[in-house]
Amino acid sequence: MDWKTHAARLADEVVVRAESRWYRPLAATPRHLFVPRWWERTTSGDTHVWQLRNGPHDADNTDGTDAWLRSVYADTTLVTRVGPHHADHAQEGRTLTRGRDLRPASSSTLPSLMTTMYRHAFLTDDTRVLITCGTGYGTALACARLGDQQVTSVDVDPYLVQAARERLASIGYHPRTEVRDLTGDLPEGAYDRIIATVSVRPVPVSWLTALAPGGRLVTTLAGTGLIVVADKTEDGGAVGRVAPDAASFMTARHGDDYVDTFPENAEVWETAQHAEGESITTSRYPLTYVPDTWDLRSTLEILVPGIDHRREEGPDGKRTVYMLHADGSWARATATGVYDSPTVHQGGPRRLWDELDRVRSWLAIDGDLPVRGARVRIRPDGTVRLERSGWSATIE
Template sequence: MAVKTVVRAESRWFKPLATTPRHVFVPRWWTRATAGGEPVWELRDGASDTDAWLRDAYADTTLVTRIGPHHADHAQAGQPLTRSRERRSTSSSTLPSLVLMMYRAAFITDTSRLLVTCGSGYGTALACARLREELVTSVDVDPYLVQAARKRLAEAGHHPRVEVCDLTGALPEGTYDRIISTVAVPTVPVSWLEALAPDGRLVTTIADTGLVIVADKTPDGGAVGHVKLEAAGFMSARHGEDYDDTFPENPPLWQTVQHADGESITTGRYPLTYVPDTWDLRSTLELEMPGIDHRQHTAHDGTRTIYMLHADGSWARATATGRKDSPTVHQGGPRRLWDQLDRIRTWLVVDGDLPIHGAKVTITPDGAATFSRRGWSSTIIGATSMLNP
């Protein structure tokens, strides 16, 4: 049933999707649940509940397989993990339709030498079912995931090259016609550009945004392409057992943003919106002001409060009673975060969309990526961004 909802029978991806046993790659997984009124990650074991295993494995949904350093394969049943800002999901089996969207954007041919990200190994299996397995290289930073993926790929009849590798560093030796990443990166690593064949194509998402970029290598060693109109969200690339940049649950600034009046008290121009729920606002704001921590709270009487925190000490708190009411906004620190959000929302109201929609992407050989459209541009270099209004 999942195959029919993702691809048509005449698609070249129909047979790979129909014949790849996804349940082999996800024998255990984490799901969101509550325990004692608190949000938790609860373990699911396929062998203990085959109906749930097959239902979830063959649904078009993402299955989380690792929380922080805790892999579902090694977890103890009946011992849920508390969900918190410091305990993020670190690996998963991406929903099939999203994997195929990334693969289709790459315009894979029958002879394409492919480098893909590994995770559970399911996406790698799809690539092997579409191409000769010797054309497929798959990488992951986690040695256990690589070991498990090799074993499960072999069970499914595939033996591609699978290597332990930090995706943002040196890649396995070779030249690739397509590099497709289902983990998000701060910007395009130089190693990708060096490993891409002439006219090769890369497809990836940018960390902390919903942006999918598709770019073809240029003769100067850079790449040029565009932002896809479809949005996608992937886990960010990590460099070890867990993320080392998670915004803490209760930083000192958190006490300030909850209670202080701040240097600015105004009435917001628009009703409340929670930025992470809106990919275009989130993506544009992240390009212009990287690293904002977004939080929200709803009181028993229905009053909603949105919080924005930044490591430079900037913060904003916006509160409104009704869904359509303009919020009271308190701001402090060196920058006015809510004012910038309202400025972006005004672009959306006036123009009907944001310039990030379908923007041109130009990547220099050193990995700096510039997004541009209709006189607007923004450049990201590693974890920094430079706005050119």
């Protein structure tokens, strides 16, 4: 199996060979060993489904090996668990109907984003790192760069840790691997870097305690696309900035699944679909589905955290976007043409669409949003303060 040709192609795509210390780890790490099976988003008729992909099974077919390696050595995220269903354990040919109760729960992060997080961490040869485990592929990259004795890799999922440990050992790496909630208790001062490929909100106090003096954390804020890079300060907090790159990671799990993390908002959803709004207006901007954006989504999530975004498209081409909140607030915006101004119905204690339009007005007037490059100050209790050009927001 000529996987090294594919790995070298991936490395050439992700980094500049002559400039990056991550070229060799990318080119020399067999990603296919860490992701033999995964779930792929697809459609079956009018139904959106997760289709099981089995690399070794594909390899048994004509030209299957190349198809497997092309998929695995692409710069893309490969979802390895959906809800309680891990791809390694799924029956051949299995499909899962995509829905709110079947969300991705583990994955192999796209390699370019993995190396972006590592570059922001500014690793040196003697850096002691704590990272999230997942499939173990990112751990293997860190071991190739630093040596396995410098790497601690943790995950809340016992199967993931065991599988990663075995796969790492098969290529000669034996980092410290633990079944542990990354946001829970950690040894004091044990790490120079904490690099999380799960999102958090706020920053766990245990990270600040676990960082050595002058240590750095690199993470994303849950619900946003913001990468926070911050260095520990003498008072036990940290200071830094929002990185210019966008990123999206699954929220950190604290158990086997996302119990009670994603409210269904059933009553609000029923109201939003059918009720006349307490406020009925025409938006000044075209219809926008916020999760498809980076800066709008990030800014709105900081201002009004916890909005549940949904959308529908009718057979006549009419598009409707919904915004729901657990406090009973809702918005329904409907438009036909791509550039038509939507009619907006809103109800509940807050006007969610008005909040969105306020953010879009900032973007239209300033050509930018304040979250880009914002200064970050993390207090010892994990509270995050963002500031830029007179704008500020606190995430508690």
